[in-house]
Amino acid sequence: MGLVPFILKKLLRMAALLIALCILSFWLVSYSPLDPVQAYVGADMTRVSSEQSEMIAEYWGLNKPPLERFLHWGSAVLHGDLGTSMIFRRPVAEVIGERFMASLALMSTAWLLSGVLGFALGAVAGMKQGTWADRLIKWYCFTLASTPAFWLGLLLVMVFAVWLGWFPVGLGVPAGKLADDVTLANRIYHLILPALTLSILGVANVALHTRQKLVDVLASDYILFARARGEKGLQLFWRHGLRNVALPAVTIQFASISELIGGTVLAEQVFSYPGLGQATVQAGLRSDVPLLLGIVIFSALLVFVGNLAADIIYRVVDPRIRKGESA
Amino acid sequence: MPTQTKSKPILEVEELSISFAQYTSGLRQSSLKVIADLSVSVCPGEIVAVVGSSGSGKSLLAHAILGILPGNAAISGSIRFAGQKLTAEYQEAIRGREIALIPQSVNYLDPLMQVGKQVRNAAKIARGSSPDRAAARKIQREAFARYNLAPEVERLLPFQLSGGMARRVLVATALVSSARLVIADEPTPGLDDAAVRETLGCFRELADQGRGVLLITHDIETALEIADRIAVFYAGTTVEVAPVQDFSGGGEALRHPYTKALWRSLPKNDFAPIPGFQPHPNALPEGCLFQPRCPMATPECTAGRPEMRAVREGMVRCIHAS
Numbered sequence: 069m070g071l072v073p074f075i076l077k078k079l080l081r082m083a084a085l086l087i088a089l090c091i092l093s094f095w096l097v098s099y100s101p102l103d104p105v106q107a108y109v110g111a112d113m114t115r116v117s118s119e120q121s122e123m124i125a126e127y128w129g130l131n132k133p134p135l136e137r138f139l140h141w142g143s144a145v146l147h148g149d150l151g152t153s154m155i156f157r158r159p160v161a162e163v164i165g166e167r168f169m170a171s172l173a174l175m176s177t178a179w180l181l182s183g184v185l186g187f188a189l190g191a192v193a194g195m196k197q198g199t200w201a202d203r204l205i206k207w208y209c210f211t212l213a214s215t216p217a218f219w220l221g222l223l224l225v226m227v228f229a230v231w232l233g234w235f236p237v238g239l240g241v242p243a244g245k246l247a248d249d250v251t252l253a254n255r256i257y258h259l260i261l262p263a264l265t266l267s268i269l270g271v272a273n274v275a276l277h278t279r280q281k282l283v284d285v286l287a288s289d290y291i292l293f294a295r296a297r298g299e300k301g302l303q304l305f306w307r308h309g310l311r312n313v314a315l316p317a318v319t320i321q322f323a324s325i326s327e328l329i330g331g332t333v334l335a336e337q338v339f340s341y342p343g344l345g346q347a348t349v350q351a352g353l354r355s356d357v358p359l360l361l362g363i364v365i366f367s368a369l370l371v372f373v374g375n376l377a378a379d380i381i382y383r384v385v386d387p388r389i390r391k392g393e394s395a
Numbered sequence: 396m397p398t399q400t401k402s403k404p405i406l407e408v409e410e411l412s413i414s415f416a417q418y419t420s421g422l423r424q425s426s427l428k429v430i431a432d433l434s435v436s437v438c439p440g441e442i443v444a445v446v447g448s449s450g451s452g453k454s455l456l457a458h459a460i461l462g463i464l465p466g467n468a469a470i471s472g473s474i475r476f477a478g479q480k481l482t483a484e485y486q487e488a489i490r491g492r493e494i495a496l497i498p499q500s501v502n503y504l505d506p507l508m509q510v511g512k513q514v515r516n517a518a519k520i521a522r523g524s525s526p527d528r529a530a531a532r533k534i535q536r537e538a539f540a541r542y543n544l545a546p547e548v549e550r551l552l553p554f555q556l557s558g559g560m561a562r563r564v565l566v567a568t569a570l571v572s573s574a575r576l577v578i579a580d581e582p583t584p585g586l587d588d589a590a591v592r593e594t595l596g597c598f599r600e601l602a603d604q605g606r607g608v609l610l611i612t613h614d615i616e617t618a619l620e621i622a623d624r625i626a627v628f629y630a631g632t633t634v635e636v637a638p639v640q641d642f643s644g645g646g647e648a649l650r651h652p653y654t655k656a657l658w659r660s661l662p663k664n665d666f667a668p669i670p671g672f673q674p675h676p677n678a679l680p681e682g683c684l685f686q687p688r689c690p691m692a693t694p695e696c697t698a699g700r701p702e703m704r705a706v707r708e709g710m711v712r713c714i715h716a717s
C-alpha cells in the first residue's frame with residue numbers, strides 16, 4: 069500500500085473515532101452529578117435566586133434535552149466553533165491554544181529527554197545484559213513503571229522544592245510577577261521539576277523496549293556473522309546494533325504520546341502548572357462541557373498524530389519497506 | 396583434482412570437545428557434550444568436507460574455530476592455526492583477517508545495511524584498522540564482478556537478493572578478506588542445481604588461490620563433488636577421514652562401517668537406508684558410538700571408545716578397520 073492511501077485510510081478511521089469519542093464524552097458528561105450552573109457560579113450559589121439560575125441555564129442552553137444540546141454543539145464544531153468555555157468565559161479554541169503552548173514546552177521537553185535517556189539506558193542494559201548495570205537499569209524501569217506520576221511529582225516537590233529549595237513549588241511563572249516581566253529563564257526554571265517528573269517516568273517504556281530489542285539483535289545470526297568477521301564492541305553496536313534498534317525505539321516514543329498526555333494531566337495538577345492538563349481537571353470538576361469536549365477532541369488528535377507519525381516514520385525510514393515498495 | 400597434503404596444515408583440530416552448561420531441574424547444573432574428541436585438519440589449497448546429519452552440532456565446530464561460541468559453552472582439546480595454538484586472544488586478532496566464515500543463509504547479513512557496504516566492511520577489517528574507503532570499494536566491486544553480481548546489487552538490502560545472489564554475496568565477504576582459511580557452513584541448502592554448482596565453483600577457486608577451505612555440510616553428494624578429503628561426523632565426533640577417491644565402487648576402500656553404510660545409502664548406489672538412529676548426545680552407547688547399528692560389531696566393540704588411528708591414507712575410529 070502506498071503512503072497516500074495509507075494516510076487517507078488512517079484519517080478516515082480517525083474521523084470515525086472522533087465522532088464516537090464525542091458522543092461518548094457528551095453522554096458521560098450529561099450524567100455527571102455536578103450541576104453546571106452551580107459549578108459556574110461557584111461558592112456564591114446561596115446568593116443566586118432560582119430565577120437567576122434559570123436564566124444562567126437558559127443562557128448556556130443547559131435546560132434543553134441532552135440530544136438537542138449535542139446536535140447543537142456538534143453542528144457548531146463542524147463549523148469550526150468549539151463554543152465558549154464556561155469557567156474562562158472565552159472561546160474554547162483560544163483557551164486550548166494558550167494552555168497547549170504551556171503544555172507543549174513541558175511535554176516536548178519531557179518527551180525528548182525521556183526518549184534520549186531511555187534509549188541510552190536501554191542500549192547500555194542490552195549491551196551489558198546480565199551484568200549489574202543491566203540489573204540496576206531493569207530494576208529502575210520496573211519500579212518506575214509502577215509509580216504514579218502524581219506521587220513522583222509530590223516526592224520531587226518535597227525534596228527539591230520544599231527541603232532543598234532549589235526549584236519553585238509550582239506554577240508556570242513566578243507568582244506576583246507581571247506577565248511582561250517574565251523571562252525565558254523564569255519559565256525554564258519552573259519547567260524543570262514537572263518535566264523531570266514526566267521524563268523519569270517516560271524512560272521506562274523506551275528503555276525496556278530498547279533493551280529487549282537489542283538483546284534480540286545481539287543474539288541474531290547477523291551479529292554472529294559480524295563477530296566472525298572481526299567486528300566487536302562499540303563498532304559492532306554502532307554498525308549493526310544501533311540501526312536495528314533505533315527504529316523501533318523512535319516508533320515506541322511516538323506511540324507513547326498518549327501516556328505522556330495522561331502523565332501531564334497529573335503532573336500539571338501537582339505542580340499547579342497552567343497547562344492543558346490542569347485545564348482538563350478544572351473543566352471536569354466544574355462541568356465545563358464545551359471546554360472538556362474541546363480538550364477531548366484536541367488530545368485525541370494529538371495522540372492520533374503521534375501514532376500516525378510513528379507509522380509514517382516506520383514506513384519512510386525503514387529501508388526494507390521503502391525499497392520493497394519501489395521495487 | 397585432489398591436492399596431496401604436501402604442505403603443512405593451516406588448521407589442525409585435535410580431540411576437540413564442546414559441552415554446554417544446562418540448568419536442568421531448578422538450579423542443578425549439568426553439561427551436555429555436543430562434540431567429543433573431534434579431529435580434522437585442513438591444508439592450504441585443500442577442501443575438506445565435514446559431513447554429518449543436519450542438526451548434529453557441526454556448526455559448533457566452525458564457531459569454536461572462530462571463537463564465537465555462546466558463553467555457556469566449554470571447550471577442550473586443541474585447535475591450531477598455521478601451527479600456532481588458537482587462544483581466545485589469537486582468535487580475536489585473526490577473526491575476519493586470517494579466518495573467514497561463509498554462513499548458512501542470508502539471515503546472517505544485517506537486514507538494514509546495503510550488501511555492498513557489508514562486503515566493504517569485511518574488506519576494511521581484513522586490512523587493519525585504517526579504513527580506506529576507496530580501496531575497500533574497489534576490492535568489493537572486483538569481488539562482485541568476479542561473482543557475476545551486477546554493480547547495482549551493492550545497493551540492495553539482503554531481503555532483495557535471490558538465494559543464489561545472497562550466496563555469492565556471502566562468498567564475496569570471504570573473498571575480500573584474503574583469509575588463509577575459509578569455513579563454509581552448510582552453503583548449499585535451498586539453492587537450485589545451477590546455484591549449487593556456481594557456489595561450489597567459488598569454493599574451488601578459493602582453494603586454488605592457496606586457501607584452505609573447511610566445508611561443513613549434511614549433503615554428502617555435494618561434498619564428494621568438490622572436496623579433496625571427507626571427514627565423516629557421527630554422534631558428535633569424526634569417525635573417519637578419507638580421501639575423496641575412496642568413495643567409489645562398493646565403498647571397499649572406505650574404512651569405517653558407518654562411512655560404508657552412508658556411501659551405500661546414496662540414491663546412485665544401493666539406496667539402502669542405515670537401520671536405527673544416531674544416538675542423542677545425552678544417551679550415548681557404551682564403547683564404539685556406532686556399535687548399536689554396526690553390522691560388524693563384536694563384543695570388544697563395547698569395551699571402550701575406539702581411538703582415532705591412521706589406516707592407509709586416512710584416519711578411522713574403528714577397532715576392526717583395515
Ligand code: SF4
Binds near residue numbers: 684686693696701716
Ligand atoms: S569399532 Fe566395532 S562397532 Fe565400532 S564401527 Fe568398528 S566394528 Fe563397528
